[in-house]
Amino acid sequence: MTINLESESTMMKKTCTNEFSELKEVIVCSPIHMKIKEIINETQKHFAKENIDESLAVKQHKKFVETLVINGIKVYGLPPEEQFPEQVFTRDIGFTLGDKVFVSHMGSDIRSGEEEILRKWLQENKTSFIPQSKHSIEGGDVLVDGSTIFVGISGRTTIEAINVLKEELPSYKILPILIDKEYLHLDCVFNVISPNEAIIFPEGIREEDRQYLASRYDLIEVTKEEQFTLGTNVLSIGSKKIISLPCNKDINTKLRMRGYEVIEVDISEIIKSGGSFRCCTMPLARANR
Numbered sequence: 001m002t003i004n005l006e007s008e009s010t011m012m013k014k015t016c017t018n019e020f021s022e023l024k025e026v027i028v029c030s031p032i033h034m035k036i037k038e039i040i041n042e043t044q045k046h047f048a049k050e051n052i053d054e055s056l057a058v059k060q061h062k063k064f065v066e067t068l069v070i071n072g073i074k075v076y077g078l079p080p081e082e083q084f085p086e087q088v089f090t091r092d093i094g095f096t097l098g099d100k101v102f103v104s105h106m107g108s109d110i111r112s113g114e115e116e117i118l119r120k121w122l123q124e125n126k127t128s129f130i131p132q133s134k135h136s137i138e139g140g141d142v143l144v145d146g147s148t149i150f151v152g153i154s155g156r157t158t159i160e161a162i163n164v165l166k167e168e169l170p171s172y173k174i175l176p177i178l179i180d181k182e183y184l185h186l187d188c189v190f191n192v193i194s195p196n197e198a199i200i201f202p203e204g205i206r207e208e209d210r211q212y213l214a215s216r217y218d219l220i221e222v223t224k225e226e227q228f229t230l231g232t233n234v235l236s237i238g239s240k241k242i243i244s245l246p247c248n249k250d251i252n253t254k255l256r257m258r259g260y261e262v263i264e265v266d267i268s269e270i271i272k273s274g275g276s277f278r279c280c281t282m283p284l285a286r287a288n289r
């Protein structure tokens, strides 16, 4: 079922056909109420005691948003609500595949309800969407590359939800990728940065899927240390520009050696809750390749 809100005059076309072409429009949310209230992933276990300094997180997030704006990206902010301490990770509440915007069904209780804020925003902004109402699926598990959609089977995304997506997008090749439960989402271990290059933490993905990915992409490996600091979770904004954390030195060097412009932004306070740049952005529109 599509919630149709577009009319000829108000139509706002949203299209994302990959993870790396020029980013045009993106949804974010300020971490003003960010907190580790309940431990819902492995990274948070390490930081639960010291928790999050929200004012530092807000400051870092502002810099990140400024970087997006300076690069010509239209940034929309969802209203942060106190009851949702994980709202900064807008990636998970929805995803744009081709010319369709999907609203997720969250896989953790503490995050359920965040997607309602996105639905409201899409309605107010006359953007049609497809709600995923039955089975849990989160945007951190969904990556698109042309006619292929990779979907992680994780603690948050089920095979049943992937089957629903297959029915909704019959013209795509949807490839489920089973990820080790230790890792929250597919984008914690895999990310596509060009038509023929991808970043991977190989230990998080089983052998047969790794082999397929290796046949399709030149795989750039992230070390165990940099997987912990979400080295795969960079954000490509187009023209070979990639936003990455200063602490992920090894992957940044590898990317620079391949001709990428790595823009370092420090969101070290935010990653303590288990997500980095990709997780903090829900792209609505990218340029067509």
Ligand SMILES: CN(C)C(=N)NCCC[C@H](N)C(=O)O
Residues within 6 Å of the ligand: 040, 041, 086, 089, 091, 092, 108, 111, 139, 140, 141, 184, 185, 187, 188, 233, 273, 274, 275, 276, 278, 279
């Ligand atoms: C790459 N990742 C992990 C994401 N796409 N999202 C981060 C979500 C983190 C949040 N504390 C949670 O556990 O839901």
